[in-house]
Amino acid sequence: MPGWRSLFGLTVVLGSVLGWLYVSASNADGFGAVFALGLALYVAGGLISGAITRTIFILSARFKIKTISRVAIGLIGFVLLPSVMFASYKWRQWQMRPVSENCLMTKHPVTIGGAVYYLPSAPYFTIWTGMGSISLFEVNQHIRTLCEQSSHSSEPIHVILFSIDMTAGKFKKHPYCKTPNPSNQWLKNLCDSDFNWIDENYPRKANISSPSEFDHRRMLASYSYANFVDEFEKAKISRHPLESRQMGIFERYANGYWVVRDGAWKNEAGEPFTLHCHDSGSTGGLYCSTSYRLKSGPQVTYDFRASITDIENTAKKVDENVHRMAVDLATP
Numbered sequence: 001m002p003g004w005r006s007l008f009g010l011t012v013v014l015g016s017v018l019g020w021l022y023v024s025a026s027n028a029d030g031f032g033a034v035f036a037l038g039l040a041l042y043v044a045g046g047l048i049s050g051a052i053t054r055t056i057f058i059l060s061a062r063f064k065i066k067t068i069s070r071v072a073i074g075l076i077g078f079v080l081l082p083s084v085m086f087a088s089y090k091w092r093q094w095q096m097r098p099v100s101e102n103c104l105m106t107k108h109p110v111t112i113g114g115a116v117y118y119l120p121s122a123p124y125f126t127i128w129t130g131m132g133s134i135s136l137f138e139v140n141q142h143i144r145t146l147c148e149q150s151s152h153s154s155e156p157i158h159v160i161l162f163s164i165d166m167t168a169g170k171f172k173k174h175p176y177c178k179t180p181n182p183s184n185q186w187l188k189n190l191c192d193s194d195f196n197w198i199d200e201n202y203p204r205k206a207n208i209s210s211p212s213e214f215d216h217r218r219m220l221a222s223y224s225y226a227n228f229v230d231e232f233e234k235a236k237i238s239r240h241p242l243e244s245r246q247m248g249i250f251e252r253y254a255n256g257y258w259v260v261r262d263g264a265w266k267n268e269a270g271e272p273f274t275l276h277c278h279d280s281g282s283t284g285g286l287y288c289s290t291s292y293r294l295k296s297g298p299q300v301t302y303d304f305r306a307s308i309t310d311i312e313n314t315a316k317k318v319d320e321n322v323h324r325m326a327v328d329l330a331t332p
Contacts (some may be wrong), residue, residue, distance in 0.1 A: 097140065098140060098175065099121070099140050099143055099144055099147070099175065100147075101175075101179060102147075103121060103143065103144060103147040104121045104175055104176050104179050105121070105179060106120075106121055106147050106150060106151075107119065107120050107121075107332065108120075108121070108146055108147075108150045108157065109150070109156035109157065109332075110127065110156050110157045110158070110159045110162065111155075111156040111157070111158055111159070112158075112159050112160065112161070112162065112208060112209070112210050112297075112298050113208075113209070113210040113211055113212070113294075113296075113297040113298030113299065114296065114297030114298070115294075115296040115297045115298050115330065116156050116330065117162070117208070117326075117329040117330055118329060118330070118331065118332050119137075119162060119329060120176075120187065121137060121143050121146075121147070121176055122137060122171075122176050122187055122190075123137050123138035123171045123174045123176060124137070124138075124164055124165050124166070124171065124187075124190060125137040125162060125163070125164060125165075126162065126163045126165070127146075127157075127159045127161070127162040127163075128159060128160050128161040128162070129157065129158065129159050129160065130160065138171065138174070159210075160209060160210045161207055161208065161209040161210065162207070162208055163205060163206065163207045163208075164203075164205065164206045164207075164325070165205055166190065166202050166203055166204055166205060166206070167204050167205065171190070171191070172191060172192070172193065174191075176191075177191035177192075184325075184328045186202065186321070186324070186325060186328070200304075200305065200306075200314065201314065201317040201318055201321055202304070202318060202321050203302035203303060203304045203318055203321070203322055204302075204303050204304055204305065205302065205303055206300065206301070206302035206322055206325070207300070207301040207302070208294075208298045208299070208300055208326065209298060209299050209301065210298060210299070211293060211297075211298070211299045223269075223291055223292060223293070223299070224257075224274040224275065224276055224289070224290045224291045224292060225259070225267075225269075225271040225272060225274040225292065227257075227276070228253070228255075228257040228259060228274055228276075231255055231257070232253075235255075242254050242255055246261070247308075247311070248311070248312045249261060249264045249265060249312055250275075250311070250312065256276050256277055256278055257274060257275070257276055257277075258274070258275040258276075258277055258288070258311070259272050259273075259274045259275075260272045260273040260274070265316075267290075267292040267319075268292065268293065268294050268295045269292045269293040269294075271292060273290070273315070273319075274290060274292075275288045275289065275290050275311075275315060276288065276289055276290070277289075277306075277311075280305055285305055285306065285307055285308065286305065286306050286307070286308055286311060287303065287304075287305055288303065288304055288305070288306060288311070288315070289301070289302065289303035289304075290302065290319075294326070296326075296330070300322060300326065302318070302322050304318045306318075
């Protein structure tokens with residue numbers, strides 16, 4: 001068996017290689033990176049376990065520890081890594097255990113941009129409470145932590161953004177959908193949906209965010225009309241004004257903006273209703289989004305798909321449903 005010098009040298013060399021592998025894999029994406037990261041951790045665990053065991057053996061020889069004790073130490077070192085991995089696995093299982101029905105029935109009061117909303121424990125929601133702090137309601141550990149926070153606080157939880165994913169037909173069998181909790185019709189429709197999108201008259205995804213705290217441009221959630229005006233003015237200054245043509249109540253501009261003409265339709269911020277759209281493929285459909293300030297304070301951002309021949313009708317129905325959802329969520 002190796003002495004302390006060779007053991008120390010092996011630890012330095014192999015530890016350096018494993019450290020490099022760990023850092024490289026941590027900064028990469030894909031299955032290969034995950035495999036390399038797992039391999040590095042596994043080998044590192046074995047190296048540490050072996051190094052500790054061998055060190056104890058060397059010390060035991062110096063202090064004349066009995067042979068039976070040395071054998072026991074060797075056996076402990078042999079099973080140490082598998083035991084740690086098994087304990088880690090069981091701990092992970094405990095963290096991901098099913099959420100209680102009482103937690104699934106809970107509505108979580110949150111405050112955002114001066115407004116208060118009551119979010120159900122449905123897997124369609126995600127909230128951000130700060131930079132890098134995110135809670136996915138579909139993750140048992142996250143929603144359990146949120147339930148504990150809600151039950152121990154008399155004040156609404158302060159968040160900077162929450163999102164609703166309306167494309168999540170995969171959650172049909174989620175425990176939340178088996179409770180009598182989905183009191184809002186659109187949540188019932190989501191739970192009953194077999195498809196990846198609840199309805200063409202609903203947004204695919206919607207965000208409610210705090211205008212003063214959220215980095216809108218980084219998350220592609222800046223105000224639609226303000227963006228259009230900025231690009232329109234820049235085009236005029238450059239003496240290359242934006243080309244446009246009339247499409248129903250909209251003026252369709254070459255940069256992808258659809259702006260309602262003559263005040264025929266305004267959003268809650270009092271601005272002409274504005275969409276930013278691009279072709280969604282060869283089917284002749286459009287993928288559109290909009291973002292504006294609500295009267296209650298927060299900013300709403302959502303996207304949807306529409307036929308180019310029916311964009312006015314679809315946009316109005318989607319916007320009505322977004323407001324209905326916001327009103328439902330503002331009700332305790």
